[in-house]
Amino acid sequence: MALTNETIQQKLTEKFGEQLTDWQTPYGMLTFTAPAALNLKVLQYLYDDAELRFQFLTDLQAVHYPDNKGAELAVVYHLHNLVDNIRLRFKVFADISKPDVYSATALYQSANFMERETYDFFGVNFVGHPNLIRILNVDEMDYFPMRKEFPVEDQTRIDKDDEMFGRG
Amino acid sequence: MTNTNDHIILPEGSIEKQTNTLNLGPTHPATHGVFQNIVELDGERILKATSTVGYIHRAFEKIAERRPLYQITPLTDRLNYCSSPLNNMGWHITCEKLLGVTIPKRVDYLRIIIMELSRISDHLICNSIVGVDSGAYSGFLYLMQYRELIYEIYEEICGSRLTTNIGRIGGFERNFNATAFTKLEKFIKEYPAVLKEFENLFTRNRIFMDRTIGTGPISAERALNYGFTGPNLRAAGVDYDVRVHTPYSSYEDMDFIIPVGKTGDCYDRFLVRNEEMWQSLSIIEQAYQKVQEFKGAEAEVFHADSPAYYLPEKKDVYTKMEALIYHFKIIMGETNIPAGEVYSSIEAANGELGFYLVSDGGRTPYRLHFRRPCFIYYQAFPELIKGGMLSDAIITMSSLNLIAGELDA
Numbered sequence: 001m002a003l004t005n006e007t008i009q010q011k012l013t014e015k016f017g018e019q020l021t022d023w024q025t026p027y028g029m030l031t032f033t034a035p036a037a038l039n040l041k042v043l044q045y046l047y048d049d050a051e052l053r054f055q056f057l058t059d060l061q062a063v064h065y066p067d068n069k070g071a072e073l074a075v076v077y078h079l080h081n082l083v084d085n086i087r088l089r090f091k092v093f094a095d096i097s098k099p100d101v102y103s104a105t106a107l108y109q110s111a112n113f114m115e116r117e118t119y120d121f122f123g124v125n126f127v128g129h130p131n132l133i134r135i136l137n138v139d140e141m142d143y144f145p146m147r148k149e150f151p152v153e154d155q156t157r158i159d160k161d162d163e164m165f166g167r168g
Numbered sequence: 169m170t171n172t173n174d175h176i177i178l179p180e181g182s183i184e185k186q187t188n189t190l191n192l193g194p195t196h197p198a199t200h201g202v203f204q205n206i207v208e209l210d211g212e213r214i215l216k217a218t219s220t221v222g223y224i225h226r227a228f229e230k231i232a233e234r235r236p237l238y239q240i241t242p243l244t245d246r247l248n249y250c251s252s253p254l255n256n257m258g259w260h261i262t263c264e265k266l267l268g269v270t271i272p273k274r275v276d277y278l279r280i281i282i283m284e285l286s287r288i289s290d291h292l293i294c295n296s297i298v299g300v301d302s303g304a305y306s307g308f309l310y311l312m313q314y315r316e317l318i319y320e321i322y323e324e325i326c327g328s329r330l331t332t333n334i335g336r337i338g339g340f341e342r343n344f345n346a347t348a349f350t351k352l353e354k355f356i357k358e359y360p361a362v363l364k365e366f367e368n369l370f371t372r373n374r375i376f377m378d379r380t381i382g383t384g385p386i387s388a389e390r391a392l393n394y395g396f397t398g399p400n401l402r403a404a405g406v407d408y409d410v411r412v413h414t415p416y417s418s419y420e421d422m423d424f425i426i427p428v429g430k431t432g433d434c435y436d437r438f439l440v441r442n443e444e445m446w447q448s449l450s451i452i453e454q455a456y457q458k459v460q461e462f463k464g465a466e467a468e469v470f471h472a473d474s475p476a477y478y479l480p481e482k483k484d485v486y487t488k489m490e491a492l493i494y495h496f497k498i499i500m501g502e503t504n505i506p507a508g509e510v511y512s513s514i515e516a517a518n519g520e521l522g523f524y525l526v527s528d529g530g531r532t533p534y535r536l537h538f539r540r541p542c543f544i545y546y547q548a549f550p551e552l553i554k555g556g557m558l559s560d561a562i563i564t565m566s567s568l569n570l571i572a573g574e575l576d577a
Binding site for chain 2: 026027029031055056057058059061063064076078082085087089108109110112113114117121134135136137138145146150151152
């Protein structure tokens with residue numbers, strides 16, 4: 001396996017300089033953060049470069065960090081270079097009041113449903129997505145349920161009327 | 169969602185070119201699950217298809233954010249419910265990676281036996297359903313008996329059959345008993361003949377070949393771009409298998425090949441799945457061989473030595489104080505999990521089943537995302553069936569092995 005995490009980091013740093021930050025390798029997977037405006041450029045570079053060849057989008061999802069003011073939503077990409085068999089993860093952060101992130105659908109067809117799912121649950125607005133509508137939730141829903149301000153119901157709460165469910 | 173803008177606009181008065189809109193699903197008997205496809209038909213030919221998903225969405229990712237790790241295992245059962253043990257094991261392996269638990273070899277091999285059994289049970293359902301959809305019911309009945317036998321083996325190990333909740337973080341809940349091994353031996357002995365007979369019924373069957381060759385094809389490039397994994401990707405000619413690329417649970421000790429197809433059509437998918445069943449059988453035999461080689465105390469090992477995370481046996485809980493303490497801590501969710509983020513994936517029956525687990529050091533995951541292979545490759549379905557006959561759409565859907573539970577999570 002020729003390609004190593006160090007080579008990838010070096011190549012990316014050469015190309016993008018100081019814009020890519022927070023380099024880590026948790027559990028062996030190279031992880032870094034890119035500015036939201038650069039996500040497509042990074043993806044394109046990782047896709048096209050003859051050595052890097054990250055042409056398989058394994059997964060795309062978001063994480064909500066409500067305390068991270070100004071950059072509450074993290075969109076996480078998992079990419080896989082199937083030739084050298086190496087994975088990497090990179091994140092872009094978006095402001096929750098204007099969560100615009102460029103869509104990766106032009107590069108990866110598979111991003112279509114994944115971005116729709118991320119939009120559905122976190123409200124990330126993927127700019128350039130051909131059909132950014134809800135996918136798993138009902139169309140009428142007017143909030144983004146995976147955000148942290150919607151806690152899962154506490155099962156011990158007593159202010160609920162259970163009579164309708166035969167538990168009155 | 170019916171959007172009239174999507175309909176094909178015809179010139180005024182063109183009767184002969186008139187198209188029909190047909191709702192295939194959500195509860196159509198031919199779709200084996202809750203899927204809706206709105207197809208635009210010209211006679212019997214499909215011009216356009218729109219898929220709607222989400223009919224059995226159960227918010228597992230949200231629920232998981234309030235549950236300690238061991239309570240998430242039953243949620244994973246309900247993803248691909250044709251092979252629940254694979255999902256369970258994938259989840260345990262993810263947790264063990266995050267927690268840093270080392271698994272003894274014997275447990276790894278026992279897990280391999282269970283995982284390959286469930287891969288067989290998944291593939292046999294998929295392939296025999298392809299047969300049913302092309303009008304051959306008998307193959308389905310032959311194989312079904314052996315799925316029953318596999319379920320009986322699960323039952324001996326964990327007590328349940330479909331949604332198994334099998335194993336624990338760190339190993340199994342109890343050692344395999346003699347009946348489980350007897351049934352496993354019976355399966356290893358009898359299944360090859362049945363699978364051979366099944367292949368005889370289908371592989372060179374003229375009607376079956378005419379129905380499946382060239383139906384729903386996809387090229388390797390398109391398949392990769394659509395994020396295909398598993399048998400569907402391999403049928404298109406890409407030899408990507410997580411068991412080989414990122415070995416987990418001691419798969420590196422096993423000797424097997426990855427079957428690949430060429431055209432990515434229904435026939436190749438069928439052949440790849442059949443060959444994978446043979447390979448799985450051989451893996452089970454190898455793993456069983458290795459399990460039998462353990463002697464003395466090693467032959468009784470069925471869990472890791474990790475008291476902080478492995479739920480102790482019930483009889484120890486009643487008699488030993490330490491076991492009681494750990495039991496209480498685990499059950500009450502008092503054990504904090506280390507902060508960190510981990511992505512771990514296994515080769516499930518439909519492809520790469522990934523778990524992205526973010527922990528902030530609390531008792532429950534901060535965020536958990538399931539990479540569900542079905543969900544990702546289902547988006548290619550409209551492209552696969554476009555231009556084909558309506559009956560080909562049905563057979564393509566079953567040969568992709570779409571499982572509604574995995575699709576919607």
